[in-house]
Amino acid sequence: MENHIEFTKWVVAQGVVINGIAAHRFPGRGLGIIAEKNLKAGEVILSVPIKALRTIHTVPTEISKHIRGKTTTHALLAAELCLDTSPQFDLWRSVLPSVADFEESLPLTWDQSLQDLLPAAAKTLLLNQKRKLKLDWASISTAFPELDYNDFLYKWMIVNTRTFYYLSSKAKKKPARDDCMALNPFADYFNHASHGCTVTFASSGYTITTEAPINSGSEVYISYGNHSNDFLLAEYGFIMDSNAWDEISLDEYIIPKLSEKQKEHLKDARVLGKYVLDRETVCYRTQIVVRMLVLPLGRWRRFVDGNDDGEGDQGVVDGYLEGVLEEYRSDVQVKLEAISSLDVGLDSQRDTLKRRWSQIDILLQAALDRLKR
Template identity: 35%
Template sequence: MQDETLQDLLRYAARQGVQLTGITPRRLPGRGYGMVATCDVLEGETVLAVPTRALRTLATVPKAISRTLDRDVSVHGILAAHLVLDDTGDYAAWDAVLPTPDDLEAGMPLLWPTKLRELLPTPARNALQRQQTKLNADWEAVKAAFGEGKGKETNGDGNDTGEKLTKSKYVRAWLLVNSRTFYYTTPRSEATLPSHDDRIAMQPVADLFNHAADRGCKAAYAAQGFSFVADRLYKEGDEVPISYGAHANDALLVEYGFVLADNNRWDEVSLDAVLVPKLSSSPQDIIREDLETAGFWGNYMIDAATPGGCYRTQVALRRLLCGGTGAAKRTVWLQFVEGGGDDEDEEEGKEEREELLLECLDDMAELAHKTLTKIERLGKSNVGTESQRNLLALRWRQIEAMVAQAAKKLREGEDEEEGDDRKEAKEEKKEKPKKKEARK
């Protein structure tokens, strides 16, 4: 049985020409609404079609709003202003299924208390800062155009219930647009909106698809509207997701207010918190300068497939091992960078790099442990809500697990090599009985 609110939404959507085939929205534990297969859905079947006329875009925002706003306000900011200022009731059925302020507060770090936000992992903190800057610019422009408190909210009897345009309402609307829009690239939007980020649209019902990293219906836009096509067989009762993109959990947390508990093949862990201080400790910041000049400062990641660190991490580790001076070694490092990671003698210095990386992983494990303890302590002083703290703690436990996994793989690699070395040594012993060790 669908709840009344959903039924209203589906009736509203049907009037807009939205067609659902073999799927329907349902409440799902821990993730608000989501789409569920009502029968077996075959790969290649179109499960949802949303015609262009059902979209909320810059073109559907009344001119009284869009023209009043400064040209510099993002389309994101304009759509958010429309969400708050619209008093026509035209979108009431759609608005009724949007997450509540409490839902948003639980997941979106932008709404968390500072003490919790300070404990976010580096990529999440950086993303949050960018988000805050964009939001502030939009809010300042909307406030300047309409004035805080513009419009009166009325209750069922038509009595005023308070101010309409408040910062908290605008922030909520802005976060909703942030987490529920689709890229909407048409010849017109391409011609009139130079920034890709401005070519966005809100879609009724389609905004109830949840995210999965490893699968999901394919979304496509044509002149008549959006369509969503099943990427595989979904059995009756299965959740039918889409993919929001190749996002690591830190990005999902800041942009969408959740992390995937498992199966996020795009997930990665930043080592910046532990590696950047090491890189910054050289005399006169020579190492930092070199890395900045080469465009390799920060964003040092590891993931399940590259426990030895991404290319940027490799560049940083190699530079750190050259030390402050070491001109000859530095030349080799520059060759490595300029060659795009080609290494003529990969074995040279490998052991030191792995040792250094293991040190970083151990430091990261310690940081995760300390952060988890701090979150627990904040809980005792009631900082933030339990949902906020649980979400943050979940992210740090994921980091702890990924770091442990990477360290294990590296150590196993070392053991295997040591094993090989021992074998090699035995072979050599046979050939050259006087030599005690093959290497080291």
């Protein structure tokens, strides 16, 4: 932990204010933040000024001037991590996750046969990552042909997993959300929980405040957002055993059952796709699409327009939905068997996939139990 101690001294010298917390290695769980004293609710435990951040505006001109055409903040920050050899940046790099950490956890680095067995929502996110990475590498490698792809990939993954949402006061117009990124020293030690400390961003920088009392010796969390485990797996490389915001997509089990005409009606009503099941219920959009599949069009319209509460048809709707969920559960078992038959990748990668599909199975079974009451 010596390098983390030295890094902490350095960030304090950059104006970061740390109150009662420290970087800590938790056995079997990696790095995080620990409370070094009893913390009260509403206590500010970390303040990071703007000047301590690495943003699109801190990328040295020796790097940015070589870029021809538009590129992303993500690409520029990754290039800076590759090319800036200043001693202070070396200290920051020394406390970042290793290549091996990412190879174990992030699906982007997994064998293709394991990627193919990801749940649909995670697979869609992964495909988007690959598209972004390809474009970013094209722009950066053109400017710096001497760069090694694997090194850029590693730094690109650091940016993808470690940045905070950042909106510069210098921006003339609000950029795309994917471009609102900043590397945030020390704050990036925090691990995620469904409900964690409050992170506030202002023109002065970031402030992290406790929401509830925290005992000395306990891990201190922030929330990365209200994300499902599929999102957390694809973007950050982990899943949670208990995730208040977990949900699963039903799109691949419902949309193929629709005729083109039915899809047009749903599109007109702005409810085509994004059908999800969470820990408590199926979403209202799913109620709408299942009614499209089982009811006459006129009755469906009355429900969508709010002229029919749908109670009279709920039994038929629930019966059809049971069939959809049973079909999904059957496929989950196929996925689990396929994962068990593979001998590629790491044991931990296959274990994560099995755990995710088992979580999905539990969500499906719980929904079926609710429908059958």
